[in-house]
Amino acid sequence: MPPAIETVDLVKEYGDLRALQELSLTVEKGEFFGLLGPNGAGKTTFINTLVGLVRKSGGEARVFGHDVEDDYQQARDAIGLAPQEFNVDRFFPIKEVLTHKAGYHGIPASEAAERADDVLKRVGIYDKRDERFDWLSGGMKRRLLLARALVTEPDLLILDEPTAGVDVQLRHDLWDLVTELNEEGTTILLTTHYIEEAERLCDRVAIMNEGRKVTVATPDELKERGSDTIAVRLASAPTATPDLGPYAHETTVSGDRLEVRVDDGGATAPRLLNDLEAMGHEIADLEITRTSLEEIFVDLTRSEDRTVTRSSAESAGDDEPPANGKREGEREQEGVA
Amino acid sequence: MLSVGFRALFRREILRFVRRPKNTFMPPAITNVLYFAVFGVILGGRIDEIAGYPYILFIVPGLVVLGAISNAFENASFSIFHGRWNEYIHETLTSPLSYVEMVVAYVGASAVRGLVVGVIIAAVGRAFVPIGIEHGLFLVATMIVITALFAGLGIIGGLVARDFDDLTVMNQFILRPLVFFGAVFYSLETFEQTWQINLSLLNPMVYMVDSVRFGLLGHSDLIGVGILPGPYADFAPLVSLGVLTTGTLLVMAVDVYLFKIGYGLTD
DSSP states (O other), X not given: OOOSEEEEEEEEEETTEEEEEEEEEEEOTTOEEEEEOOTTSSHHHHHHHHXXXXXXXXXXXXXXXXXXXXXXHHHHHTEEEEOSSXXXXXXXXXXXXXXXXXXXXXXXHHHHHHHHHHHHHHHTOGGGTTSBGGGSOHHHHHHHHXXXXXXXXXXXXXXXXXXXXXXXXXXXXXXXXXXXXXXXXXXXXXXXXXXXXHHHHOSEEEEEETTEEEEEEOHHHHHHHSOEEEEEEESSOOSSOOOOOTTOSEEEEETTEEEEEESOHHHHHHHHHHHHHHTTOOEEEEEEEOOOHHHHHHHHHOOSOXXXXXHHHHXXXXXXXXXXXXOGGGOOOOOOO | OOOHHHHHHHHHHHHHHHTOHHHXXXXXXXXXXXXXXXXXXIIXXXXXXXXXXXXXXXXXXXXXXXXXXXXXXXXXXXXXXXXXXXXXXXXXXXXXXXXXXXXXXXXXXXXXXXXXXXXXXXXXXXXXXXXXXXXXXXXXXXXXXXXXXXXXXXXXXXXXXSSHHHHHIIIIXXXXXXXXXXXXXXXXXXXXXXXXXXXXXXXXXXXXHHHHHHHXXXXXXXXXXXXXXXXXXXXXXXXXXXXXXXXXXHHHHHHHHHHHHTTTTOO
């Protein structure tokens, strides 16, 4: 069984700028996979390469074994995409938008209408089925994007920052829904800025920065890569910083509070306490703080010089520009010809 | 070719203009009432017959062509460009439709709009003057070919346009002048200088207007001015249709190529 997504040395260049740099990534069938990275890391470029909205400059990209350019029809048929941008047909009521999309995927009209009803109910906007997109609230628009991605019953569901700017209730609704879909067998690729989201939902995450894959791991594995902090309150403030063994990467003293950064807080704490007692300190309290995924993410994506890449140029903005170079605010509904 | 996906896109494109008749069908109907009233009745009454036809009847084919190809072009270019502008063309681009299916659906639907407008204009003309159809099959074939040709050109326009003004420029400043100098309101046989005729023959619109006029009225300027040598002179409309058909297929091939490379559509 081929992987849901497989890219090998995938490159996307915009002139001198390299949005994707030899990106090799594999997402297995049935996985819930997260893509994390700062703005401009190349996440959306990566996704758009898979669905045919960006043409790769080099390397290979396959969806369920189908090359995204040579076998574009099979590759695209397998994908349901809920993008960041509201790229929905403004001319038709939303139910028709969904039946059209299903139709493009070869689903006959009567079945497409049934599916449209089903997904609108599933995302909770069935009562808005006869409204046009522009009349929906922001949260409803986000729900519609998900419904449109689901109406073709894709094997691979790609969610590009689906919870950006939505309220807590909707975020939890979306989390429940995508979890359910994943349990039903749908492979899910999720990009997000919310570390909590990735930690909660994803089997594995890839961290990207400046078009490169920094690492791929489970959220737990990533957290294990970080250092923990053991905070010890002493009965009396030490006169000097205790000289601990090499297990202590960093030791700081603030009054009677001693903070020691170590690899594994749980395993190191007994030894630290013994060493402190051997030095004559009396322990009053102890607390171990594990590194958050967010801290690890920041650490992994920190860069000394981000001024020469495309991603840095965009990091001040939102993300990769749309195909026609316009931003959301620049788009307006024009007259009909 | 007629896959479910193709039919879905074709239907969507048809519905887009059918549901907005105020924007799509009313303007050409009203404009042509004015054309027929002013050029045909008020001015036409002071003009002698042209090629043996009352002036108002002579201009019917040209006005049909003008309306049909303008609307075919406008529909395709607007649909593509508006989809790009608001990015909902992504719904099509991310679907498993082949590039050929996408192009044929867009071209086909826009050609249908052009044909409907052509019929509307003919019906408006019919209200002013009795119109017969001399070569029905030829007329239908010509109308299908030229509306498809301009729908195909409209796709190119929609892909290269940077803003809505570009679409206006294409339609108003390129298409319409060519049509107006395409022997809509006059006959090539009225020219006394050979260079005038030769210059006109460089305008592709001349062949379209002439073919439709041949289909509707049975009169062809191209036969009259002898564009083909002696014994073949009467085949001029057929040759025109052949060349136009070839041109249409070439333009559609360019459309498919542009979709394939993602020109104006993908990064």
